[in-house]
Amino acid sequence: MAVDPYTHSIYLTEDASGPNGLYFRWTPPTGFRAGKGALRALAQRPDGGTAGSLAAMRCLRGDAHVADLSEATTPGTRYRVEWVEVPDRDARTVSVRKQFTDAEVTRSRKLEGAWWGDGGAYFVASYARHDDGSANEHDGQVWFYDPRRQTVTLKTIFGVNTDPEADHGNYDGPDNITVSPYGGVILAEDGAGVSHLVGVTEQGKAYPLARNELNDSEFTGPTFSADGKTLFANIQSPGYVFAITGPWGRPGNGHR
Secondary structure, eight states, rough: OEEETTOOOEEEEEETTTTTOOOOEEEETTTTSSSSHHHHHHHTTTTGGOOOEEEEEEEEEETEEEEGGGGSSTOOEEEEEEEEOOOOTOOOOSGGGGGGTTTTOBBBBTEEEEETTTEEEEEEOOBBBBTTTOSOOOOEEEEEEETTTEEEEEEOOOOOOOTSOOOOSSOOOEEEEEOOTTSSSEEEEOSSSSSSEEEEEEOOOEEEEEESSSSSEEEEOOOOOOTTSSSEETTHHHHHEEEEEEOOOOOOOTOO
Protein backbone atom coordinates (compact mmCIF):
# COMPACT_ATOMS: atom_id res chain seq x y z
CA MET A 1 0.00 0.00 0.00
CA ALA A 2 0.97 3.64 -0.47
CA VAL A 3 -0.58 6.46 1.55
CA ASP A 4 -1.11 9.99 0.27
CA PRO A 5 0.04 12.15 3.23
CA TYR A 6 -2.07 15.09 2.05
CA THR A 7 -5.49 13.55 1.30
CA HIS A 8 -4.91 10.36 3.35
CA SER A 9 -6.14 8.22 0.47
CA ILE A 10 -4.64 4.72 0.40
CA TYR A 11 -3.54 3.01 -2.83
CA LEU A 12 -3.52 -0.79 -2.88
CA THR A 13 -2.04 -3.30 -5.32
CA GLU A 14 -3.66 -6.69 -5.92
CA ASP A 15 -1.53 -9.75 -6.74
CA ALA A 16 -4.11 -12.04 -8.31
CA SER A 17 -5.03 -14.05 -11.37
CA GLY A 18 -8.14 -15.53 -12.94
CA PRO A 19 -8.89 -12.66 -13.63
CA ASN A 20 -5.78 -10.53 -13.13
CA GLY A 21 -5.62 -8.04 -10.29
CA LEU A 22 -6.66 -4.41 -9.98
CA TYR A 23 -5.21 -1.20 -8.58
CA PHE A 24 -7.43 0.28 -5.85
CA ARG A 25 -7.89 3.62 -4.12
CA TRP A 26 -9.55 3.99 -0.74
CA THR A 27 -10.75 7.52 0.00
CA PRO A 28 -11.51 8.39 3.65
CA PRO A 29 -14.96 9.70 4.58
CA THR A 30 -15.71 13.39 4.88
CA GLY A 31 -14.46 14.75 8.17
CA PHE A 32 -11.76 12.10 8.63
CA ARG A 33 -8.83 13.44 10.63
CA ALA A 34 -5.61 11.49 10.23
CA GLY A 35 -3.34 10.77 13.15
CA LYS A 36 -2.18 8.03 15.46
CA GLY A 37 -4.95 5.46 15.88
CA ALA A 38 -7.29 7.25 13.45
CA LEU A 39 -7.76 4.31 11.07
CA ARG A 40 -8.32 1.91 13.95
CA ALA A 41 -10.93 4.21 15.46
CA LEU A 42 -12.65 4.49 12.08
CA ALA A 43 -12.71 0.71 11.65
CA GLN A 44 -14.30 0.27 15.06
CA ARG A 45 -17.21 2.56 14.27
CA PRO A 46 -20.54 0.84 13.52
CA ASP A 47 -20.16 1.83 9.86
CA GLY A 48 -16.40 1.31 9.86
CA GLY A 49 -16.43 -1.67 7.50
CA THR A 50 -17.78 0.47 4.67
CA ALA A 51 -16.51 3.93 5.67
CA GLY A 52 -15.11 6.03 2.87
CA SER A 53 -15.09 4.74 -0.70
CA LEU A 54 -13.21 2.01 -2.54
CA ALA A 55 -12.61 2.30 -6.27
CA ALA A 56 -10.64 0.47 -8.97
CA MET A 57 -8.45 2.14 -11.59
CA ARG A 58 -9.49 2.46 -15.21
CA CYS A 59 -6.90 3.75 -17.70
CA LEU A 60 -7.59 5.47 -20.99
CA ARG A 61 -5.42 6.35 -23.97
CA GLY A 62 -7.30 9.37 -25.22
CA ASP A 63 -10.85 8.00 -25.20
CA ALA A 64 -9.76 4.39 -25.77
CA HIS A 65 -10.04 1.97 -22.85
CA VAL A 66 -6.82 0.23 -21.74
CA ALA A 67 -7.77 -3.26 -20.60
CA ASP A 68 -4.37 -4.31 -19.23
CA LEU A 69 -1.24 -2.44 -18.13
CA SER A 70 0.91 -4.83 -20.16
CA GLU A 71 -0.33 -3.01 -23.26
CA ALA A 72 2.36 -0.42 -22.46
CA THR A 73 5.80 -1.40 -23.75
CA THR A 74 7.66 1.93 -23.85
CA PRO A 75 8.83 3.96 -20.81
CA GLY A 76 7.08 7.31 -20.78
CA THR A 77 3.73 5.83 -21.84
CA ARG A 78 1.07 7.81 -20.01
CA TYR A 79 -2.59 7.02 -19.49
CA ARG A 80 -5.44 9.10 -18.12
CA VAL A 81 -7.02 7.59 -15.00
CA GLU A 82 -10.61 7.27 -13.90
CA TRP A 83 -11.77 5.59 -10.70
CA VAL A 84 -14.68 3.12 -10.76
CA GLU A 85 -16.56 2.51 -7.51
CA VAL A 86 -16.49 -1.09 -6.23
CA PRO A 87 -20.09 -2.40 -6.17
CA ASP A 88 -19.68 -4.71 -3.13
CA ARG A 89 -16.47 -3.98 -1.29
CA ASP A 90 -17.14 -6.73 1.29
CA ALA A 91 -17.18 -9.28 -1.56
CA ARG A 92 -19.98 -11.22 0.14
CA THR A 93 -20.52 -13.54 -2.81
CA VAL A 94 -18.14 -12.42 -5.58
CA SER A 95 -14.45 -11.42 -5.36
CA VAL A 96 -14.04 -7.68 -5.82
CA ARG A 97 -11.99 -8.02 -9.03
CA LYS A 98 -14.71 -10.27 -10.52
CA GLN A 99 -17.39 -7.62 -9.99
CA PHE A 100 -16.15 -5.73 -13.06
CA THR A 101 -16.05 -6.55 -16.74
CA ASP A 102 -12.74 -6.11 -18.55
CA ALA A 103 -14.25 -3.09 -20.28
CA GLU A 104 -14.79 -1.29 -16.96
CA VAL A 105 -11.35 -1.51 -15.33
CA THR A 106 -7.65 -1.91 -16.13
CA ARG A 107 -6.06 -5.15 -14.97
CA SER A 108 -2.49 -6.28 -14.48
CA ARG A 109 -0.80 -9.55 -13.65
CA LYS A 110 1.21 -9.66 -10.44
CA LEU A 111 0.78 -6.17 -8.98
CA GLU A 112 3.16 -6.05 -6.01
CA GLY A 113 5.20 -3.30 -4.32
CA ALA A 114 3.95 0.23 -3.64
CA TRP A 115 5.55 3.39 -2.23
CA TRP A 116 4.62 7.06 -1.97
CA GLY A 117 7.18 9.58 -3.18
CA ASP A 118 7.71 12.49 -5.58
CA GLY A 119 4.12 13.59 -4.99
CA GLY A 120 2.54 10.35 -6.14
CA ALA A 121 2.28 6.58 -5.79
CA TYR A 122 4.78 4.20 -7.37
CA PHE A 123 3.66 0.63 -7.92
CA VAL A 124 5.13 -2.48 -9.50
CA ALA A 125 3.93 -5.24 -11.83
CA SER A 126 6.36 -8.15 -11.42
CA TYR A 127 5.75 -9.87 -14.75
CA ALA A 128 3.18 -10.63 -17.45
CA ARG A 129 2.67 -13.56 -19.80
CA HIS A 130 0.29 -14.27 -22.64
CA ASP A 131 -0.95 -17.43 -20.92
CA ASP A 132 -2.17 -15.43 -17.90
CA GLY A 133 -4.27 -13.17 -20.11
CA SER A 134 -1.76 -10.34 -20.55
CA ALA A 135 -1.60 -8.44 -23.83
CA ASN A 136 2.22 -8.40 -23.90
CA GLU A 137 4.97 -10.23 -22.01
CA HIS A 138 7.48 -8.54 -19.71
CA ASP A 139 9.50 -9.26 -16.57
CA GLY A 140 8.67 -6.11 -14.66
CA GLN A 141 7.06 -2.69 -14.91
CA VAL A 142 7.34 0.31 -12.58
CA TRP A 143 4.41 2.75 -12.74
CA PHE A 144 3.85 6.19 -11.19
CA TYR A 145 0.39 7.50 -10.40
CA ASP A 146 0.12 11.29 -10.27
CA PRO A 147 -3.01 12.22 -8.25
CA ARG A 148 -2.90 15.86 -9.31
CA ARG A 149 -2.89 15.10 -13.03
CA GLN A 150 -4.89 11.86 -12.64
CA THR A 151 -2.43 9.95 -14.82
CA VAL A 152 -0.22 6.86 -14.62
CA THR A 153 3.16 6.81 -16.36
CA LEU A 154 5.34 3.80 -17.14
CA LYS A 155 8.74 4.66 -15.63
CA THR A 156 10.67 1.55 -16.67
CA ILE A 157 10.10 -1.94 -18.05
CA PHE A 158 12.19 -5.13 -18.00
CA GLY A 159 12.02 -7.35 -21.05
CA VAL A 160 11.54 -11.09 -20.64
CA ASN A 161 14.69 -12.49 -19.05
CA THR A 162 15.76 -15.39 -21.27
CA ASP A 163 18.77 -16.35 -19.09
CA PRO A 164 17.96 -15.66 -15.42
CA GLU A 165 20.84 -17.77 -14.11
CA ALA A 166 23.34 -15.41 -15.73
CA ASP A 167 24.21 -12.08 -14.13
CA HIS A 168 24.82 -9.43 -16.74
CA GLY A 169 22.24 -6.72 -16.19
CA ASN A 170 19.22 -8.89 -16.95
CA TYR A 171 16.69 -8.37 -14.16
CA ASP A 172 13.27 -9.92 -13.62
CA GLY A 173 10.48 -10.04 -11.09
CA PRO A 174 10.70 -6.68 -9.26
CA ASP A 175 8.59 -6.87 -6.11
CA ASN A 176 8.98 -4.51 -3.14
CA ILE A 177 9.92 -0.92 -3.97
CA THR A 178 11.13 2.19 -2.18
CA VAL A 179 11.85 5.70 -3.43
CA SER A 180 15.46 6.79 -3.01
CA PRO A 181 16.20 10.20 -1.45
CA TYR A 182 19.02 10.41 -4.02
CA GLY A 183 16.71 10.05 -7.01
CA GLY A 184 14.99 7.12 -8.65
CA VAL A 185 13.78 3.97 -6.92
CA ILE A 186 15.18 0.78 -5.37
CA LEU A 187 13.54 -2.55 -6.29
CA ALA A 188 13.77 -5.90 -4.51
CA GLU A 189 14.10 -8.59 -7.16
CA ASP A 190 11.92 -11.70 -6.73
CA GLY A 191 12.41 -13.51 -10.00
CA ALA A 192 14.19 -16.54 -11.35
CA GLY A 193 17.92 -17.11 -10.89
CA VAL A 194 20.13 -14.53 -9.20
CA SER A 195 18.40 -12.06 -6.86
CA HIS A 196 19.40 -8.39 -6.59
CA LEU A 197 18.52 -5.08 -5.12
CA VAL A 198 18.08 -3.10 -8.33
CA GLY A 199 18.29 0.66 -8.60
CA VAL A 200 16.47 2.55 -11.33
CA THR A 201 17.57 6.09 -12.14
CA GLU A 202 15.16 8.96 -12.67
CA GLN A 203 15.81 8.44 -16.40
CA GLY A 204 14.63 4.80 -16.18
CA LYS A 205 17.99 3.00 -16.37
CA ALA A 206 18.38 -0.08 -14.13
CA TYR A 207 21.63 -0.87 -12.31
CA PRO A 208 22.66 -3.52 -9.71
CA LEU A 209 22.97 -2.31 -6.13
CA ALA A 210 23.40 -5.62 -4.26
CA ARG A 211 23.32 -9.37 -5.00
CA ASN A 212 22.21 -12.24 -2.77
CA GLU A 213 25.34 -14.39 -2.42
CA LEU A 214 23.75 -16.60 0.25
CA ASN A 215 20.95 -18.52 -1.47
CA ASP A 216 18.15 -18.17 -4.02
CA SER A 217 15.73 -16.40 -1.67
CA GLU A 218 14.31 -13.00 -2.58
CA PHE A 219 15.21 -9.56 -1.29
CA THR A 220 12.34 -7.83 0.54
CA GLY A 221 11.37 -4.59 2.25
CA PRO A 222 13.96 -2.03 1.12
CA THR A 223 13.53 1.26 2.97
CA PHE A 224 15.77 4.20 3.81
CA SER A 225 16.24 5.60 7.30
CA ALA A 226 14.66 9.00 7.91
CA ASP A 227 18.00 10.76 7.45
CA GLY A 228 18.62 8.94 4.14
CA LYS A 229 21.99 7.57 5.26
CA THR A 230 21.07 3.89 5.63
CA LEU A 231 19.17 1.55 3.33
CA PHE A 232 17.63 -1.38 5.19
CA ALA A 233 16.78 -4.54 3.24
CA ASN A 234 16.08 -8.19 3.99
CA ILE A 235 16.66 -11.66 2.58
CA GLN A 236 13.34 -13.38 3.16
CA SER A 237 14.71 -16.78 4.07
CA PRO A 238 16.19 -17.52 6.58
CA GLY A 239 15.34 -13.95 7.63
CA TYR A 240 18.33 -11.61 7.47
CA VAL A 241 18.20 -7.82 7.82
CA PHE A 242 20.96 -5.68 6.31
CA ALA A 243 21.89 -2.04 6.92
CA ILE A 244 23.61 -0.61 3.83
CA THR A 245 25.42 2.66 4.47
CA GLY A 246 26.53 3.68 0.99
CA PRO A 247 28.33 5.95 0.19
CA TRP A 248 25.31 7.39 -1.58
CA GLY A 249 25.03 9.83 -4.42
CA ARG A 250 22.61 10.77 -7.13
CA PRO A 251 22.86 8.13 -9.88
CA GLY A 252 23.08 9.32 -13.46
CA ASN A 253 21.85 7.54 -16.55
CA GLY A 254 25.31 6.07 -17.05
CA HIS A 255 25.71 4.96 -13.41
CA ARG A 256 26.49 1.35 -12.56
